[in-house]
Amino acid sequence: MANVILVGAQWGDEGKGKIIDVLTEQADIVVRTQGGNNAGHTVFVGPSKYVLHLIPSGILRSGKVCVIGNGVVLDPVGLVNEIDGLAKLGVHVTPQNLVISETAHVVFPWHRELDGQREVRKGNRKIGTTKRGIGPTYGDKAARVGLRVIDLVNAARFPARFRERLEENNEILRALGAQPIDHDSVLADYTRCADRLRPFVANTVVMLHEATRRGANILFEGAQGTFLDIDHGTYPYVTSSNTTSGGASTGSGVPPNRMDRVMGVMKAYTTRVGEGPLPSENAEISDLLHGMGREFGATTGRMRRCGWFDAVATRHAAMVNGIDELAVTNVDGLDSLKTILVCTAYRVDGQVLRHIPSDAEVLARCEPVFEEFPGWDTPTDGIRRWEDLPVPCRHYLLSIAQMTGARLSIVSVGPAREQTMFL
């Protein structure tokens, strides 16, 4: 399989969890390189449903090593809960199958509180964050005042650094009229989690280099999606990390010339959670998908906004990520439609745009230019071979791949592992 970077080609929630799980069969190591427990990767194995937030999806297959890389922001309480939750489902997370980077930054309760406070203050310009403290934690990292896992697990120095950071942040919270964070209970929680997590912590950069020298196959599992990237997304309606393929290198320490392939995952239509522009948003397809019980967020349970497939956006995603291959998911979501629309360009201020504009305010005014495709109006969730898909369905999938500019290699018609076709 070589070293593969998997990225979301839209606004997150492309169904990456399932594709990662399927690809993991051929991988030795699965690495998360950015984001935190804002992510929610849903994976179905037989009758069981797992929602993973911080732990790479590779944890569900035995014999694989999962790595939480240096680019991740880690909430230790959330991670310990996730480990315990998986144990209840019969998945045992041990230092043999999970390794945590010592240089990942740690999320604290003041980050979550500040995340919420900033959203309230933004009023109707709010981002619609997951309120997991992601932005403030990356903010501290960039400002060089963050605490890292290496500080958390160092019992001798953690209490003093914790107190210093807590006092500084409590001053900010008081100034905002918010509740300050309690020192003793939070220190006790973090110390307990540090004790639990210490055996998992290592220098993952050295570990991954040794693995590449041995010829191990590494899967870099992206979280969120291209248009939530802090540099390439619809700023400011983005998350605070590099969700695009470059983030896999900086977030793991494995250099770009050790990467072999980039796979982009996209839905057969478009969704977005949170605020920000979504040019192909459409009430008909939203009602259809929500009516089917689909498109509710895995982390916050929020209803996702839905739209037709946006080829302008995915073409841009193919460009910035260097996508070689595409996996298209949720094809069965369109099964009942007689006609399907695809956004092929945007119209704004009397101009037709073939590229996504950088200004979110301009993007918000863009009207979609649609091309119509015949639907297949027949269930696909029971189909297991590409050749058996209805002709209009294959035509649609090949067309959106061609518009995106990459080779179609995986098609998914449902959440189960076996509902996956390889071309």
Ligand code: IMP
């Ligand atoms: P944050 O990452 O919590 O700061 O949220 C910033 C934006 O990214 C919001 O619009 C969130 O809804 C969105 N977001 C963050 N994580 C995910 C994800 O895993 N899937 C989809 N959207 C996400």
